[in-house]
Amino acid sequence: MAQALADAAIVGPRPERLIEARRTRGFVSAHAAFWLLAPSLFLLFLFTYVPILEALMQAVSLEGFGGKFSGYGFGNFQRLFADASFWKALSNNLVYGLGTVAPSIALAVLIAVALQDATRLNAFLRTVIVFPVVLPLVAVATLFAFVLMPGVGLLDYHLAKLGISGTNWLGNPDTALYAIIGLSIWKNAGYYMLFVLAGLQGIAPELHEAAKLDGAGAFTRFLRITLPLLKPTLAFILVIAMINVVTQIDHVIVLTGGGPSDSTNILLNYIFQAAHQQGDSGRAAAATVISVAALLSLSVASLKTLERGMHYES
């Protein structure tokens, strides 16, 4: 790799490139490129590429008595697939994903469209919606520990005035995951709204004015102009939201630890428990491989979207 980079010549036979190359050649060589990239590459190898391979190796390594290496095989995967908790975590993650991604993006679009005019009230409301974004997820969890507390908690106390009370949101396996979903929407909708607001600024006002002259109502214009033109923005938000669904578990660890009876156990929490609490690194590695594969296919499918997302500028 190093040699290949060092040997690399300046490519591109087009005349303007040649001129450019000659102009910069004096102080920019392929060697320089290698040395500039080396620190990042070294660190990425150490903490991204090697760990991926290592998780793969660990997942297919078998342990005999006393934790000694005893060969290769799919034993870890067999144990993983035989574990009902794993399937429960997978299906929970799906429900959690569906429950957070679509509602928070829909909410983000609606709020952004409603608040896009720069009035003082709108600026204030936007700020309120964005505040949870800068809170640590752990702090959100500690606040929601009280919000969701049965009896004295913020939600129950105020719902009781409406005649609904006594719901143990986090203690009941039927409601716990939805409580976690609600927390995630509260935390993330504002973040997604920022991107929608930026996307809305890119839509020429003339389009709306022309449609208005043609007699299109606000709802029609939203469906026919705003939504189609927001498509690249929405695709980008969708990717971030899906990554968040897989990688954020701080609130689960603090609030429920995956319980009651696995009802809030999602994949990364399953991995965390297998590795950190049960000391079963083989099964944790096998589950890691599954999630890496899922995220890899997601990133390969969305490379273009991600790259485009990098061009968001205010």
Add this chain to the structure above:
Amino acid sequence: MRIAFPPTSRRALPLLAVACLCGLALVWSTPLWWMLVACVRTIPYGSTQAASLVPDLHPTAEHFVDAFAQGDFARWYLNTLIVTLGILMVQLVTITLAGYAFARMEFRGRNLLFYLFLLQLTLAPPILIVPNTLMIVRLGLYDSLPGVMAPYFASAFGVFLMRQTFKTIPRDFEEAAILDGANFAQMIRLVLVPLARPGLIAFSIVSLTSHWNEFLWPLMVTDSPDKMVLTVGLTSFVRSAEQAADWGLVAAATLLVAGPLLIAFALFQRQFVNSFLFTGIK
């Protein structure tokens, strides 16, 4: 009816929308409002009024005194500062160098490398906690602050950000510097870095925010109390609060952890929002 009062019906919808939005804003702000009210309010033991949203007219500092007595906040602040600033310092160097290479240089395999970098965006460190912990143990960094920092020293996202930033700077500046006798290092340090400041600031805000808020990784690779960061320390309050029902203390501790970022956000809202947008990925 509708024909008789067209202006009213046309105005009714926006009014309804405004009402919905205000309701939403109310729901959104209530937990934070409660935190601000509860952290300076005394609630008699056994009272059911902990969820009241009416501020007490005689604020008390007792919950903060308790929080400092129960938790080692001085140590946690120091550790969090070391971790966030340490990560940022190293990142600023690595992303400036690599960003410049991707923005200005043509070499074989550039696109392939670019995509290899891009992968780190989705394969974020949290998903690799198991093998990364193994790596940290092997490097002898387990239960140390450098161990908390190390996986973040390289930032694919920062590299892209700097690549974009450098691309907006005309090459003429660099050439002028070289003609004036600057060497490569001087040219980067004295010409490019000052011109790339908007990008560097945007990245810094995102990096500081996300690492201040980080929880899972420090929890995974540290063990001893004197290596705790703020977020890890905060969780100890929840467990004790559920037993003692001391929610004022939880509100105070949460504010102590989240406060610095909330204040920074309130003061520099525009910069925060711009850098979130600039970046897209935390």
